[in-house]
Amino acid sequence: MSYQIRVLGDPVLRQEALPIENIDGRVVRMVKDMVPVMYEAEGIGLAAPQVGIQKRLFVYDMGEGPQTLVNPQITESDGEWAFEEGCLSVPGLSFEIIRPKQVHLVGRDLEGNEVSIEADELLSRLFQHELDHLDGILLLDHLDRDQRKAALSRWREIQSLRGADDLSPGGLSLS
Ligand SMILES: [Zn+2]
Numbered sequence: 404m405s406y407q408i409r410v411l412g413d414p415v416l417r418q419e420a421l422p423i424e425n426i427d428g429r430v431v432r433m434v435k436d437m438v439p440v441m442y443e444a445e446g447i448g449l450a451a452p453q454v455g456i457q458k459r460l461f462v463y464d465m466g467e468g469p470q471t472l473v474n475p476q477i478t479e480s481d482g483e484w485a486f487e488e489g490c491l492s493v494p495g496l497s498f499e500i501i502r503p504k505q506v507h508l509v510g511r512d513l514e515g516n517e518v519s520i521e522a523d524e525l526l527s528r529l530f531q532h533e534l535d536h537l538d539g540i541l542l543l544d545h546l547d548r549d550q551r552k553a554a555l556s557r558w559r560e561i562q563s564l565r566g567a568d569d570l571s572p573g574g575l576s577l578s
Contacts, residue, residue: 405436405439405440406436406437406440406454406455407454407455408440408444408449408453408454408491408492409452409453409454409455409492410492410493410494411492411493411541411543411558413455413492415452415455415457416452416453416492416536416539416541417539417541418452418457418539419457419537419538419539420450420451420452420456420457420458420459420460420536420537420538420539421457421458421459422458422459422474423458423459423460423473423474426473426511426513426514426515430458430460430473430513431513433451433456433458433460434460434462434469434471434513436454437449437451437454437462438462438464438469440454441462441463441464441469441578442464444491444576445576446491446576446577446578447463447464447465447529447575447576447577447578448461448462448463448464448529448532448533448577448578449461449462449463449491449578450533450536450537450578451537452536452537452539453491453492453536453578459473459474459475459537460472460473460474461475461533461536461537461578463529463533463578465525465526465529470512471512471513472508472510472511472512472518472533473510473511473512473513473515474510474511475508475509475510475530475533475534475537476508476509476510476534477506477507477508477530477531477534478507478508478509479506479507480503480505480506480507480527480531481503481504481505481506482503482504482505483501483502483503483504484501484502484503484504484524484527484528485499485500485501486499486500486502486524486525486528487499487500487575488500488528488532488542488575488577489575489576489577490532490541490542490576490577490578491576491578492536492541492578493541493542493543493558494561494576495557495558495561496542496554496557496558496561497575498542498545498546498550498554500542500545500546502527502528502531502545503527503531504523504524504527505521505522505523505527506522506527506530506531507519507520507521507522508520508522508530528577529577529578532577532578533577533578536578543555
């Protein structure tokens with residue numbers, strides 16, 4: 404079966420994902436199915452809730468092949484960085500959002516090994532974006548009221564124009 408990317412309006416994107424107790428064959432198969440969906444959509448990351456799975460896991464590829472993070476947590480963050488973010492679950496829209504420039508992330512890889520990563524700029528931004536997905540947070544939640552109103556009306560406009568599914572976001576699609 405192949406996964407479909409869920410978009411704004413799908414309740415699964417608003418739920419808090421649950422920790423993964425065992426990294427078993429099911430989890431490995433899920434990752435195997437998620438990675439091609441990420442590539443197909445030309446995102447650099449994809450979080451499980453974006454394909455309808457309420458689990459704390461995301462995949463990403465920053466040019467070194469697909470990586471998986473299970474039960475990731477950001478333990479430290481520092482600095483500020485403005486970056487134009489796009490999201491595969493809100494196709495057609497992108498927003499400049501200020502977030503911490505660096506984060507320290509811990510979690511597990513697909514083999515169950517503990518990982519600890521110091522991330523800066525784009526990788527850090529990717530991690531923060533994916534963590535948001537695991538907590539049911541979308542880009543729109545980072546906007547102020549007026550920006551959000553404008554974004555939602557633009558979204559409705561896009562939905563009404565949309566023939567198929569060939570929208571690409573203005574910014575880089577983190578996931
Ligand atoms: Zn996203």
